[in-house]
Amino acid sequence: MPSADRRLQPRRKPRQVRAELTRERILTAAAHVFAEYGYAAGTTNRVAERARVSIGSLYQYFPNKDALLAELLLRHIDRGTWPQADRLELTPGSLEKTVRALVRDAVDHHRDDPHLLRIMIEEATISQEVLDAIDRHGRVRVAQVRDLLARHPDVHVRDLGTAAELIVFTVEMNTHKLMAAPQTIPVETFENELVDMVTRYLSGGGPQQPADPSPPGG
Amino acid sequence: MPSADRRLQPRRKPRQVRAELTRERILTAAAHVFAEYGYAAGTTNRVAERARVSIGSLYQYFPNKDALLAELLLRHIDRGTWPQADRLELTPGSLEKTVRALVRDAVDHHRDDPHLLRIMIEEATISQEVLDAIDRHGRVRVAQVRDLLARHPDVHVRDLGTAAELIVFTVEMNTHKLMAAPQTIPVETFENELVDMVTRYLSGGGPQQPADPSPPGG
């Protein structure tokens, strides 16, 4: 990257441990405040107050409000990206286990930020730099899943790319719903059904129908 | 409901057609402004400006900003709820058509409000009255789909309730994504894949597996 956005650079870099600690406290507070109030109502004063730091200190390490959000999102993204992709078994009959691992991974990824990521993306004016990072992250994730599907013997779908995009989004959204609001239905039941849906979808095309009597186009 | 929220009642009711028209213009403008700017940045002045009405007029018919959002959401909800549920054919082999009708219905329901509903629910502080209506709407929709699945001969799932909740949410979210952002993948392709996933899920349990060698509970 040739040049980072100037408006995301801090006034001064921390040189003592004390400062580094303050910076971290501010960031943690921002995560909580944004998650609780949303971005617009999550004011910088509230963030400073929660961090038990004066508003001036906040603006020593973050040039503006958007910079707080930018760093939070970038951290969240960098932490993800599915490190255990290689350790999954890709033997016949293991598809359900593989899918379940995908779902569990999504759960882990969502646990620390109940609303954050989603709210922020919808609400705030995010710098192009961060938007690109998010987009890149999504693409990488879809590509990973696509490769996984391609290597798995039980997967039979028309188009791997579309299938990967569909299930990544579906798993992510359902997981988000699962984590955000306590449901009437038990979590395990819902997870089982989600796993079933994806598994049946991916393996369902196996014995291909020889002819389609009436194509759905209309 | 014994008593509506006082803070959602207008100052005065319109008695001339002129006033009714103004009220409608304000509401339409609010829908567009909120959808474009989000709730926080969609200021009342912007709404009044777009409606070609002074800010004072706005506050004659809506006691505050939240009342605008409340009425928009309630209208959106009352308009929905799937009127064509009875006209679907429930003969063997028609499951894909039924699912596709579900998806198409979701598309229609989302067409007029590109972001509105989703953004609003996440962002704003919504009165309990409106939250209840939204909740009620979701429950009705899930119940309708559950009944539909129950009556369809090709549907074989463990739990109809969970399945209905899962597919309603999944279809709704994927449709929203489909409408909101122009994809790299063609819309038809994505729709076909979504229909396939749900169809295979619902019919996949048909020839029940006699025994499950390793239950997934962990």
Add this chain to the structure above:
DNA sequence: CAGTATTGTGAACAATCGCTCAGCTCTCTG
């Protein structure tokens, strides 16, 4: 057409926002 109720106007207010800056406290160095 005069009189009255209804509707529409927009400058201005109080509250709150993101953010600054002059000056304080703390830590490091010798």
Add this chain to the structure above:
DNA sequence: CAGAGAGCTGAGCGATTGTTCACAATACTG
């Protein structure tokens, strides 16, 4: 312990927000 620089404070600035209110414009009534 004294000087210097790094870290921290918080009252307050300008801008913007949701909202009000005194008044003008318009529509109904007799």
